[in-house]
Amino acid sequence: MRLEAAAIGFGFGGGAPVLDGVDLALESGRILGLTGKSGQGKSTLGRILARHLLPTRGRVLIDGAASPSTGFNPVQLVHQTAIFAVNPRWKIGRIVSEAFAPDESLLQAFGIRRQWFDRFPHELSGGELQRVALLRALAPGTRFLIADEITSMLDPIAQSEIWHALIDVSAKRDIGILAISHDLALLGRVAERTVTL
Numbered sequence: 001m002r003l004e005a006a007a008i009g010f011g012f013g014g015g016a017p018v019l020d021g022v023d024l025a026l027e028s029g030r031i032l033g034l035t036g037k038s039g040q041g042k043s044t045l046g047r048i049l050a051r052h053l054l055p056t057r058g059r060v061l062i063d064g065a066a067s068p069s070t071g072f073n074p075v076q077l078v079h080q081t082a083i084f085a086v087n088p089r090w091k092i093g094r095i096v097s098e099a100f101a102p103d104e105s106l107l108q109a110f111g112i113r114r115q116w117f118d119r120f121p122h123e124l125s126g127g128e129l130q131r132v133a134l135l136r137a138l139a140p141g142t143r144f145l146i147a148d149e150i151t152s153m154l155d156p157i158a159q160s161e162i163w164h165a166l167i168d169v170s171a172k173r174d175i176g177i178l179a180i181s182h183d184l185a186l187l188g189r190v191a192e193r194t195v196t197l
């Protein structure tokens with residue numbers, strides 16, 4: 001499968017364009033890096049690809065067709081601060097099983113412990129919660145993952161463990177990953193190719 005941004009244009013509130021004619025293509029099972037200066041529109045493009053925002057111009061296509069606007073979103077987005085992406089009143093067990101029931105091997109691959117399940121999000125560290133957010137995004141229907149600075153707040157060991165698990169999942173389940181980061185060394189390790197916005 002192929003996720004494509006075709007001639008995407010976007011401006012917040014009708015203001016000056018943040019994105020102006022951007023093209024990008026992500027293939028199943030591949031990891032593509034996306035970098036660029038701060039404020040250049042990387043996160044905005046990620047949100048458009050995941051249909052969290054509608055572009056002002058251009059189209060997001062999956063295998064040449066408009067991406068579905070109802071049902072499970074095959075393009076999942078995870079960003080830097082997982083705490084804003086989860087319901088603070090739900091315990092981790094409920095958050096983890098919101099989209100699907102992950103098997104033991106996936107829990108292990110992401111270093112997720114069952115004893116966390118009875119805690120609330122604020123009772124986990126940032127890195128632990130980020131693992132939970134990633135796991136939740138990897139439901140069976142996920143075909144593409146937009147990973148927006150997902151490990152930039154984490155220590156090098158956590159960063160390496162998470163990316164190992166993601167590289168493995170991408171290969172085994174043929175999931176395409178867009179790795180958005182300022183860290184060119186990280187992108188050099190995880191992505192086959194990096195484009196600059």
Ligand SMILES: Nc1ncnc2c1ncn2[C@@H]1O[C@H](COP(=O)(O)OP(=O)(O)OP(=O)(O)O)[C@@H](O)[C@H]1O
Nearest residue numbers: 012013018036037038039040041042043044045182
């Ligand atoms: N909700 C919003 N309303 C108005 N402007 C916004 C909004 N969100 C982002 N912007 C602006 O859009 C531009 C692009 O932001 P975006 O977060 O996509 O950039 P980025 O390349 O991901 O930046 P960084 O590398 O710093 O994370 C910035 O100038 C930002 O100030």
